[in-house]
Amino acid sequence: MLTLAAVGLTIGIAFAILFLVSSKGLSTFYINxxxxxxFLTGLKWNPGVKNELGKPIIGALPFIFGSFAVTFLSAAICAPVAIGAAVFMTEISPKFGKKILQPVIELLVGIPSVVYGFIGLSVVxxxxxxxxxxxxxxxxxxxxxxxxxxxxxxxxxxxDAIRGVPRQLREASLALGATRWQTIFRxxxxxxxxxxLTAVIFGMARAFGEALAVQMVIGNSSVIPTSLFEPAATLTSVLxxxxGYTVMGQAENNALWSLALVLLIMSLIFILAVRMIGRGRKDA
Structure with a gap:
């Protein structure tokens, strides 16, 4: 009974958050x-001001572009390095990886995002x-x-994904004359x-939703940059x-909730992608 109540509470909280963000986010369009x-294609962001048609200026394209840009670029840079490190930890030097590298990786996971942001602001x-x-x-x-x-x-x-590969597959490959690198790669x-792929998507989900660290180093300029070295903004940094500077129910506040709704939708897309990959792995 207690377990059922806990599950019900979890589901209720999830639906409550979904309802709150959706109702607030959509109010920009049916109230204001x-x-x-x-909203999806505009380049100017000033929700407190209305245009000549009497509609709030809520062009969120620069923020959406900024979020996708930093997410995909960071994933493209990080994924090969992370997978290579995982291969080294599990296949090349498993003892060293388990005793030294694994605790270091776990330590890095626990570092607060504000520390990363401060290092980026001070060094990068x-x-x-x-x-x-x-x-x-x-x-x-x-x-x-x-x-x-x-x-x-x-x-x-x-x-974890590499460790889950059955040892028999490695032994069979080596028995057929394949080298260690051929076994690892093929x-x-x-x-x-x-x-x-699931690991990369989880990393992208964290990158897409990261706020404080990105806010400290990206410049927070509501324009689409023409260069990687020009200031930009993301959905989370604008939020x-x-x-904290808007009034609940006003157009400015509702517009921010609309940005939060975009973030929620993207999170759901990432979750669905992970589940589809997991389902494909089970079917295989």
């Missing part, structure tokens, strides 16, 4: 008469400003910080591919900066 097309931004170009704030700085943040997550999940990684 905002345009969905303008000045380095880009002094040795590359621009002010240092921008997509590049956010990508570097996020890559470091999601590295331990992807590495840990990838290592047998181990291929068999663990669903788990590796964290604006939610």
């Amino acid at each position: 008469k905002g345009s969905v097309i303008d 931004v000045p380095f880009i400003r002094n040795h590359i170009t621009g002010s240092g704030f921008g997509i590049a700085a956010g990508t570097i910080v996020l890559s470091i943040m999601i590295l331990p997550t992807i590495t840990s999940l990838s290592a 047998v181990v990684l291929k068999t663990a591919r669903p788990g590796l 964290t900066m604006g939610m």
Whole structure:
């Protein structure tokens, strides 16, 4: 009975959050008469001001672009490094990986995001400003910080996926004359591919929803940058900066809830992707 009550409470909280975010987020369009097309394709963000048609200016495309840019770039940079580290920990030096690298990875997972953001603000931004170009704030700085943040997550999940490959497959491959690298590349990684994809998607989900660290280094400019070294903004950075300065029920506050609804939808998409990959692995 207690277990059933706990499950029911969990489901109820999930549906309550979904209802709250959805109702608040959609109020921008059916109460404040905002345009969905303008929200998804507009370039100007000023919800407190109305345009010539009497609709709030809620162009969220720069924030959506910024979120996707830092997420996919950080995943593209981090995934090969994380998978390579997982291979080293499990296949090349499993004892060293288990005794030394695994605790280090777990330690990195537990570091608060504000610490990563402060390191990015103190090290990454000045380095880009002094040795590359621009002010240092921008997509590049956010990508570097996020890559470091999601590295331990992807590495840990990838290592678990590789350890889940049956030992008999490795022994069979070696018995047929394959080298260790051929076994790793053609047998181990291929068999663990669903788990590796799941690890990358989890890392992308964390990167997409990260707020504080990105806010500290990306520049928070509501424009679509033409370079990786120009300031930009993400959905989460706009939310964290604006939610405390708006009044509940006003157009500005409802517009921020609409951004939160986009984040929620993207989280659901990431979860569905993970479940589809898991279902495909079971069917195989």
